[in-house]
Amino acid sequence: MSAPRTILDGPALWSAQAHMPSVVGRQLVIERGQGCYIQTIDGRRLFDGTAGLWHANIGHAHPALAEAARAQMVKLETYHTFARFVNDRAIALAERLAGLSPIADPKVILNTGGSDAIDVACKLARRHWQREGRSTKTTILSREYAYHGLHAFGTSIAGLDFNREGYGTESLVPETARVPVHDLDALAGTIARIGPENIAAIVTEPIQGTGGVNPPAPGYLEGVQQLCRQHDILFILDEVITGFGRTGNMFAAERFDLEPDLITFAKGVTSGYAPLGGILISPNIWHPFYVDDAATPVFRHGATYAGHATACAVAMANLDILEREDLLSRVAQLEQLLDRLLKQLQARRPSVVDVRVCGFLGGVTLAEDIAAERAADALIELGFISRPLRGNTLQLSPPFITTDDELTQFVDAIDHVLSTEEAK
Structure with a gap:
């Protein structure tokens, strides 16, 4: 069966690591960033919970750089x-x-x-x-x-x-x-x-x-x-x-x-x-x-x-x-907070199989009946970016400039998504 014209006539850019029929028409086009947030061309402001691909450590659009x-x-x-x-x-x-x-x-x-x-x-x-x-x-x-x-x-x-x-x-x-x-x-x-x-x-x-x-x-x-x-x-x-x-x-x-x-x-x-x-x-x-x-x-x-x-x-x-800005010391503080928040999440949510934290890197492994891809999509609708990884795992690796409140809100959003999924 041939692909629909809406896919074949999509953007010229061939996205990385993408099953193209699944992403064409659903792509988030990012036009700007500031600190821990990015913004799409349609005006959505999203907390960058992955620091891009693990790299935006000092946040986005820093004028000094x-x-x-x-x-x-x-x-x-x-x-x-x-x-x-x-x-x-x-x-x-x-x-x-x-x-x-x-x-x-x-x-x-x-x-x-x-x-x-x-x-x-x-x-x-x-x-x-x-x-x-x-x-x-x-x-x-x-x-x-x-x-x-x-x-x-x-x-x-x-x-x-x-x-x-x-x-x-x-x-x-x-x-x-x-x-x-x-x-x-x-x-x-x-x-x-x-x-x-x-x-x-x-x-x-x-x-x-x-x-x-x-x-x-x-x-x-x-x-x-x-x-x-x-x-x-x-x-x-x-x-x-x-x-x-x-x-x-x-x-x-x-x-x-x-x-x-x-x-x-x-x-x-x-x-x-x-x-x-x-x-x-x-x-x-x-x-x-x-x-x-x-x-x-x-x-x-x-x-x-x-x-x-x-x-x-x-x-x-x-x-x-x-x-x-002594950001390495800040990472050590954020690691402790992330570890505590994810352990609390695991204690509350039966859909959380495992949590792992080392440095300001976190992984939340979900039960098989809740796909990490689906949870990541739901998080975007709440204004937060995570990323599905191998093992049905959600990635958490925000910028080093993340505040305690922002990190707490990020984990709370994951809690909300999982609560909704568990109730289905």
Whole structure:
């Protein structure tokens, strides 16, 4: 049966991660934002309970970031960072990030976002072992329910099967494997089965985001790190969501006392005001590419907009705000409030199967008879944005500038929706 003309004649824009027949005609067209709120072209004002896609940490339309972008653009919009060329803003941002890094004495590769960062980190892990002469170490491990963007490597290491399916092969990059989400014994078994001599790295989010807001089981990340050290496997921490304050620390590595070999970052570095991401690289990896020797190799990374001067200027202004307004301390306060509110919600609502909070990240898992998609739609009608995630889970990750009253109202709205659903 052919699709209705109203769908086929819809907008030219092909939306991301969308079943298009389900969204055409229902799309919320956002035209402006202010603080914790966004507004649609038809005048609806909505509390941004997800901070966009986990990124609007300082809220929307902050004038300081707009001014930073304007000031940079009238001076130099950007210049590439290939070979001998580099721009001053990319240098300044890299130095500042190195100073904030939980990795001691890192180098910084800048690019345009989280998917880019994962691609570069996985390539660098493989390039590292090839340079070391250990040519069989090519496999990248990742966890069940993981999300690491949708470039070729991110698609290949996804722990959400629907993001890997439909491309004619189990994995776009063949040397990948998944391990159970919290099971160290299973990880050790996978390492033994594949052979540590064949494994380049394991990639993990410290707190899984799209997979359902899954904090690590106690001791799990520390155990992963120990297995990596024991078997000479690189430990890559994907902090695209958690980096720059979302856990109450600048990086989740600090919260969990981890020392990864590579950290990927994006989203929170600019609070989404400009597309920017990158990786922090430990000396054991970067040093051989820097020694002055005839055999020193080139790591072939780079993109036109990597180290984009305006994006870097915006990132610097964003970091200023995080520090000046002491927003990391505010995140710690909001975490405590969110934890209390969600536990109260679970106690009141039989339709709430589980709640999870770690940092200013919350997940509310619903009973099977109440679809998270339907609950999220009902929340929009009440003026609040949540997002349905894997496991029939609602996402809560508002901006860091959220007030106690706004957070309480958000959870109250979820309570109202669930009460209505339970009464049906």
